[in-house]
Amino acid sequence: MNLTLKIWRQKNAKAPGKFVTYKVENISPDTSFLEMLDILNNDLIHKGEDPVVFDHDCREGICGMCSLHINGFAHGPDTEITTCQLHMRKFKDGDTITIEPWRSHAFPVIKDLAVDRSAFDKILQAGGFISVNTGGVPDANSIPIPKADADESMDAAACIGCGACVATCKNGSAMLFVAARVSSLAKLPQGRVEGARRAKAMVAKMDELGFGACTNTGACEAQCPKGISIAHIARLNREFLSAKLKD
Amino acid sequence: MAKLDSKIPAGPLAEKWSKHKADIKVVSPANKRKLDIIVVGTGLGGASAAASLGELGYNVKIFCISDSPRRAHSIAAQGGINAAKNYQNDNDSVFRLFYDTIKGGDYRAREANVYRLAEVSNNIIDQCVAQGVPFARDYGGLLDNRSFGGAQVSRTFYARGQTGQQLLLGAYAALNRQIAKGSVKSYPRHEMLDLVLVDGKARGIITRNLITGEIERFGAHAVVIATGGYGNVFFLSTNAMNSNGSAAWQCYKKGACFANPCFTQIHPTCIPVHGTQQSKLTLMSESLRNDGRIWVPKKKEDVELIRAKKKKASDIPEEDRDYYLERRYPAFGNLVPRDVASRAAKERCDAGYGVNETGLAVFLDFKTAIDRLGEDVIRARYGNLFQMYEKITDVNPYHEPMMIYPAVHYTMGGIWVDYNLMTTIPGLYAIGEANFSDHGANRLGASALMQGLADGYFVLPYTIGDYLSHEIQSPKVNTDTPEFAEAEKAVKEKIAKLFSIQGAESVDDIHKKLGHIMWENVGMGRTKESLEKAIVEIQALRKDFWKNVRVTGTNEEFNQELEKAIRLADFLELGELMARDALHRQESCGGHFRVEYQTPEGEALRDDKHFAYVAVWEYQGADQEPKLEKEPLVFEAVHLAQRNYKD
Amino acid sequence: MGNLFSSSIGRKLIMSISGLFLILFLLFHMSMNLVAVFSTEAYNMICEFLGAHWYALVGTLVLAAGFLFHIIYAFILTIKNRQARGNQRYAVSKHEQGVSWASKNMFVLGLIVVLGLLLHFYNFWYNMQFAELIGEQVGPYGPADGAAYITSLFSNPVFVILYLVWFAALWFHLTHGFWSAFQTLGWDNQIWIKRWKCIANIFATVVMLCFALVVVVFFLRSLCGGAC
Missing domain, CATH: 1.20.58.100 (Fumarate reductase/succinate dehydrogenase flavoprotein-like, C-terminal domain)
Structure with missing residues (x-):
């Protein structure tokens, strides 16, 4: 396959960016999208040009490090995958592919296609945990948990923190990310203990960091590589509102 | 060379750890506040250690090369974590887990370390459940288990095909709690480039800020290396692209000895290489071998037709299939340890029975399981793995068998540590995959997660106190030296x-x-x-x-x-x-x-x-041959025997 | 309750509750309009009843407050959300699969609804309740003769089309707004999310068809000169 790539290049957070057009040739359809970028970068290095910076790590769809807005979609034109799992067979020979970084006020660009998602860490630090110290905990089987609850908790816990929800949301909202954590813990008896505190603290931090509000479009769910349902956002709303009403 | 002293406590195997804990010193809360610890790496080992040390009251600084601690490659572990809970009533015990691990490691691990690992394995499950890790459960609400290679009991706890992710999120949450409290300070996108020794003791590190390029100095009373393995030396491996051996290697060059570096695990079930532009290999969880059967055709002509895409695997009748693991190892069948399964696949492919264009692939077939249990049950068990396989290969594994081939996965070797997990450099510790101690020459499936968390939650927080109790008089480390x-x-x-x-x-x-x-x-x-x-x-x-x-x-x-x-x-x-x-x-x-x-x-x-013995290598300078020391392995509880997975 | 209404979810709660209130009002208004189709006398009786009496005025004020909250918070949320999106927009962005068009265009739809509302005020409220309030007739008919205003307005095809466009915008707005309100309140889960969306579509369609019915019926009647 021969392809034309329009890639956003930006030297650093402060510099203005622009699209630069590149050509790549003889790409096998079995190549992954990031391998295609590796090939481009190797060519650029041989030409003495700066390679394109993009975040990636595990390349099997679980670490959440890769991002990229490809031809108008977060993680590209395929469902329930991350960019590293996208393969070139999803494109046609001769296609022009536009590659942009995540765009959101809370995710500033660091360089080229890499953005700063540390806001997610800050939200989780505000309350995305159960306050237990190491040791001194009861036996794992001492609290039976209905299978359906454990499964639903796991559905939400599948979040990889990639930020596709924020990147896709027209409001730059992190509600799906926050909801996934709040909902996952709220479905477990261990997590219920500080459920109210958690929901309030995490939402307050999310608002403080400049994420937008949820308008229930469901775009986040459509682009989430783990298919996390916005039903978890309803649970977050419930948790948050009932906690606030008690204050 | 520093004399190798493994510091294994005397006494019966089952009492060593309890006795050792009673014997070592502790640091008072008031003094903990004055002591600084650097932890490099935020995988299961690093995150759990930093969180636990922060809870104890030490000042911890934690470093990782990713944009968040949660990205560490522990997250990619799929299948599960072992523990000797015996919840299935199948006669499991601490001793059996210990024995399976020693045997699985082909008798090249330290008995005392492995026994301790099996002993604390149960605490790990308790800890993770308390943190809200959503392990799989049965309808009665209690925890479910599955089997893994090298074991004849079901002792593997799992969270779908994302167990590593869930355990890491648990440890990361505990870490976040400490970061919020201020007891741990986090430095993401920082790479350790050197270890600093002062008077022979580990006293700090030099890092590079990966965004600005700034070279920075950090001092502490002890340094913990939790940077994982070095499988990426092979370029193609199941490790993450950024996984590397550099932090451990800098420690080696500063005097920490390196043990058994050649012990590399080749994982039998990975998606085969497709071309020269490939950047990494993807693992298909070992848990698939619970229900998947591995085979190649018996007849060479079938092999040729499959390679030429003139025949499909599903067209080959039962009698023409060679389920070679079941044939060679009747007792364990498809659940032999990884090294055995990998070599058996290589043997068949070398003999000319490999089933893809490169001749380097065998089938992993779910047809029998789907016929027996139905597609829905298989989907519930392995759905995400099947989806991952289909996205990468464009083949639907519900209809056609998967193709797999062995790939580099894990390094059992690593920095040499004593029973306290301290390296040959005083004040320098190594935990998780970065050290060498628990898996011998081969690691059993679902044991890496167990070791990372055992070291971080339940071993290091105790043993590091013994060293730091002698450091309470040391002032804050001055980095201006x-x-x-x-x-x-x-x-x-x-x-x-x-x-x-x-x-x-x-x-x-x-x-x-x-x-x-x-x-x-x-x-x-x-x-x-x-x-x-x-x-x-x-x-x-x-x-x-x-x-x-x-x-x-x-x-x-x-x-x-x-x-x-x-x-x-x-x-x-x-x-x-x-x-x-x-x-x-x-x-x-x-x-x-x-x-x-x-x-x-x-x-x-x-x-x-x-x-x-453990082969322990000491650095002698650039382009000099390293010096070999040997730590003899003494087996008191197990009898050394040829591993037998046949009957 | 602390600072509930300065939080993003709290602001959405105001949208949700005010929205549900307006939906209730729509139901009431729809029922009233339907009466006009069957009996203009009965309709005028309702108009009389809802004139400048204290209860009607209180109701109008509460209703206006509902509208104001809904509109003001829509502005606040939209501005904040645009800020959160950042200054740099995507060069290429496509519509995600399974995402309703209305959900992404609620603000624009809302603006169209407000414009229609202003026209509606000018056509009816100004001539009726307002006229009664100031105590003199401002339109061609008496302030309680609602039927006459309907009959005359919808004999004009331009207004018929304008009103139908208005209803269409409101239909889109409702299909999303209805279930979204329950989602924001937290009365939703994996199963109900589909049910609410289905209910929302049915509700919006029934309500807007009833509104449209009145307009179309009066237009058709005007065509046959009031003989049918």
């Missing part, structure tokens, strides 16, 4: 040197060459000749690297080429040490298979008389 200045200068010079070369080859070009040398010569079947060849070729490639590499850009920016170049420079030294270690170990054991040493049936042939 000649030792730090010198280390910083060396790092800056190395970086400047890399930029000055401006050669013709990219870092990846050279890394691929190294990977090729390693895979061909230090891979699944090693010989004296191949290893000697590897040493010569690696040395030549290293020279070529320092003459011919091109690193673009500058230090003062986000420069991924520079990061890769620094890591490759270390891999080019580490690879040679692996080959040397493999060359010296004239026996086959676990993942280390020397073609010259095998039984008539082709099984690994150990030589307990001459090689029942």
Whole structure:
């Protein structure tokens, strides 16, 4: 396959960016999208040009490090995958592919296609945990948990923190990310203990960091590589509102 | 050389850890506040250690190269975590888990360490459940288990195919709680480039801020290395792209000894290589071997037709299939340990029965399980793995069997540590995959997660106190000293040197060459000749690297080429040490298979008389042969025997 | 309750509750309009009843407050959300699969609804309740003769089309707004999310068809000169 790539290049957070057009040739359809970028970068290095910076790590769809807005979609034109799992067979020979970084006020660009998602860490630090110290905990089987609850908790816990929800949301909202954590813990008896505190603290931090509000479009769910349902956002709303009403 | 003292406590095996805990010193809360600890790496080991140490009241600084601690490669572990809970009433016990692990490791691990690991395994499950890890449960609400290779009991706890992710999120949450409290300070996108010793003790590290390029100094009373393994020396592996051995290698070059570097695990169930542009290999969880059956055609003509895509696997009748693991190992069948399964696949492919275009693949077939249990049950168990397989290969594994082939997955070798997990440098600790201690020559499935968390939650927080109790008089480490200045200068010079070369080859070009040398010569079947060849070729490639590499850009920016170049420079030294270690170990054991040493049936042939020891290598200077020391392995509780998975 | 209404979810709660209140009002208004189709006398009786009496005025004020909250918070949320999106927009962005068009265009739809509302005020409220309030007739008919205003307005095809466009915008707005309100309140889960969306579509369609019915019926009657 021969392809034309329009890639956003930006030297650093402060510099203005622009699209630069590149050509790549003889790409096998079995190549992954990031391998295609590796090939481009190797060519650029041989030409003495700066390679394109993009975040990636595990390349099997679980670490959440890769991002990229490809031809108008977060993680590209395929469902329930991350960019590293996208393969070139999803494109046609001769296609022009536009590659942009995540765009959101809370995710500033660091360089080229890499953005700063540390806001997610800050939200989780505000309350995305159960306050237990190491040791001194009861036996794992001492609290039976209905299978359906454990499964639903796991559905939400599948979040990889990639930020596709924020990147896709027209409001730059992190509600799906926050909801996934709040909902996952709220479905477990261990997590219920500080459920109210958690929901309030995490939402307050999310608002403080400049994420937008949820308008229930469901775009986040459509682009989430783990298919996390916005039903978890309803649970977050419930948790948050009932906690606030008690204050 | 520092005398190797494993500090294994005296007494019966089952009482060693309790007795040791009672004997070692502790630090009072008031003094903990005055002590600083650096933890490098935020995987299961690093995150759990930093969180636990923070809870105890120490001042912890934690470093990772990713944008968040949650990205560490522990997250990619799929199948599960072992524990001797015996919830299934199948006669499991601490001793059985210990025994399986020692045997699985082909009797090249330390008894005392492994027993302790099995002992604390149960606490890990309790801890994780308390943290809100959503392990799979049965309808009664209690925890479910599945089986893994090398065990005849069901002791593996799991969270779908994302167990590593869920355990890491648990540890990361505990870490976040400490970061919010201020007891842990987090430094993401920082890479450790050197270790700083003051008066022979580990006193700090030099890091590079990966975004600004700033070289920074950090001091502490103790340094913990939790940076994982070095499988990426092979270029193609199941490790994450950024996983590297550099932090451990810097420790080695500063005097920490490196143990059993040649013990590499080749995982049997990975998606086969498809072409030369491939960047990494994807693992298909070992849990698939619970229900998947591994086979190749019995007839060569079927092999040819399948390779030519003229026949589908599903067209081959039962009687023409060779379920070679079930044939060779009736007792364990498809659930033999990884090294055995990998070698068996290689044996079939070498004999010409490989089923893809490259001849390097075997089938992993779910037809029997789907017929028996229905597609829905299989989907519930492995849905995400099947989806992952289909996205990568464009083949639907519900209808056609998966194709798999072994790939580099884990390194059992690592920094040598004593029973306290301290290296040969006082104050320097190594935990998780970065150390060598628990898996011998082969790690059993679902044991890596167990070891990382055991070290981080339940071992290091105790043992580090013993060392730090002697440091309560030491003031805060001043980083404005000649030792730090010198280390910083060396790092800056190395970086400047890399930029000055401006050669013709990219870092990846050279890394691929190294990977090729390693895979061909230090891979699944090693010989004296191949290893000697590897040493010569690696040395030549290293020279070529320092003459011919091109690193673009500058230090003062986000420069991924520079990061890769620094890591490759270390891999080019580490690879040679692996080959040397493999060359010296004239026996086959676990993942280390020397073609010259095998039984008539082709099984690994150990030589307990001459090689029942840990090979411990000490750095002697650039381009000098390292010095070998031996830590004898003494087995009191188990009887050394040829591993038998046949009956 | 602390600072509930300065939080993003709290602001959405105001949208949700005010929205549900307006939906109730729509139901009431729809029922009233339907009466006009069957009996203009009965309709005028309702108009009389809802004139400038204290209860009707209180109701109008509460209703206006509902509208104001809904509109003001829509502005606040939209501005904040645009800020959160950042200054740099995507060069290429496509519509995600399974995402309703209305959900992404609620603000624009809302603006169209407000414009229609202003027209509606001018056509009816100004001539009727307002006229009664100031105590003199401002339109061609008496302030309680709602039927006459309907009959005359919808004999003009331009107004018929304008009103139908208005209803269409409101239909889109409702299909999303209805279930979204329950989602924001947290009365939703994996199963109900589909049910609410289905209910929302049915509800919006029934309500807007009833509104449209009145307009179309009066237009058709005007065509046959009031003979049918």
